[in-house]
Amino acid sequence: xxxxxxxxxxxxxxxxxxxxxxxxxxxxxxxxxxxxxxxxxxxxxxxxxxxxxxxxxxxxxxxxxxxxxxxxxxxxxxxxxxxxxxxxxxxxxxxxxxxxxxxxxxxxxxxxxxxxxxxxxxxxxxxxxxxxxxxxxxxxxxxxxxxxxxxxxxxxxxxxxxxxxxxxxxxxxxxxxxxxxxxxxxxxxxxxxxxxxxxxxxxxxxxxxxxxxxxxxxxxxxxxxxxxxxxxxxxxxxxxxxxxxxxxxx
Numbered sequence: 001x002x003x004x005x006x007x008x009x010x011x012x013x014x015x016x017x018x019x020x021x022x023x024x025x026x027x028x029x030x031x032x033x034x035x036x037x038x039x040x041x042x043x044x045x046x047x048x049x050x051x052x053x054x055x056x057x058x059x060x061x062x063x064x065x066x067x068x069x070x071x072x073x074x075x076x077x078x079x080x081x082x083x084x085x086x087x088x089x090x091x092x093x094x095x096x097x098x099x100x101x102x103x104x105x106x107x108x109x110x111x112x113x114x115x116x117x118x119x120x121x122x123x124x125x126x127x128x129x130x131x132x133x134x135x136x137x138x139x140x141x142x143x144x145x146x147x148x149x150x151x152x153x154x155x156x157x158x159x160x161x162x163x164x165x166x167x168x169x170x171x172x173x174x175x176x177x178x179x180x181x182x183x184x185x186x187x188x189x190x191x192x193x194x195x196x197x198x199x200x201x202x203x204x205x206x207x208x209x210x211x212x213x214x215x216x217x218x219x220x221x222x223x224x225x226x227x228x229x230x231x232x233x234x235x236x237x238x239x240x241x242x243x244x245x246x247x248x249x250x
Contacts (some may be wrong), residue, residue, distance in 0.1 A: 131170045132195050135212065138166050139220050139228070146227040159210050162222040163198060166212055170196075172250050178208040185246025190233075193245055199233065201241040208243065 142165075148156025152165070160178045167174045174184050182200055193199070193213045201209040211221030217233050231238060 134169050135166055135196065135214065135220070138169050139214075139230070142228045144227050144229075145222075147222050147224045157222050157228070159222045162220075162228060163210050163212055166220075167248065170250075172248060174248060178210045181210055181248075182208070182244070182246060185248045188245050188247050190242065190245055194247070196248070198246045198248065200243045200245065201238060202243045203241055209241070213245070 142154070142157075142162065145154050146156050147158060149158050151157045152161040157165075160176060160181060163181060164174055164176055174181050178200065181198060185198055188197065195213065195215045197213045199211050199213050199219050201211075203209045209221065211219040211231070213219045213233075214230070218230050219233060220228070220230050223229050223231065233239060233242065
């Protein structure tokens with residue numbers, strides 16, 4: 001009986017060693033799976049943690065997006081409000097530009113008028129000032145109109161018709177012809193000529209020429225060559241043909 005029990009013990013130990021050997025041999029095949037499982041569990045836990053951490057970020061971003069929407073609406077509204085202001089400013093700029101052009105045009109006209117007035121000399125501070133301004137304006141309107149014997153309009157005018165029209169502007173009526181105008185006024189010496197006096201020239205045996213003295217040795221008249229113009233009494237031709245001067249009283 002003792003021998004038999006000893007054999008069982010030996011066999012048991014032998015089987016145990018075999019089992020341990022088998023376990024040792026197959027353990028490498030199970031270790032990677034266990035490690036992978038542990039790694040997977042760890043990665044899953046990490047991902048879950050990151051997901052939880054990301055949730056507040058998503059909520060914050062969503063909240064920020066909602067907060068940004070009113071800003072976009074405000075900016076859009078502000079842009080729309082700016083558009084009419086821009087149009088108004090542009091319109092104002094165009095109006096100012098147009099006004100500036102009108103001012104320049106007016107300035108040029110005034111400058112031109114001033115130059116014309118200078119041709120008549122300095123206007124004296126006297127009771128004749130209104131007449132001088134009237135003749136100055138009259139000349140501005142008639143300057144350059146061609147000469148035509150017997151003419152009385154801007155299509156053509158002669159010397160006596162020009163003087164008659166000029167005096168009519170001053171509410172003074174004088175005859176139509178040079179002979180009638182010579183008889184109408186009071187003769188004065190050439191050295192005492194004043195603005196508005198008539199100056200006569202004997203251009204031929206049977207013809208006279210008349211003009212209006214405007215000061216500074218100049219007179220306005222309808223010239224055969226230049227039309228309505230201003231000439232100097234000292235001019236060689238006019239000095240040679242000067243006849244007399246008269247003053248028309250109102």
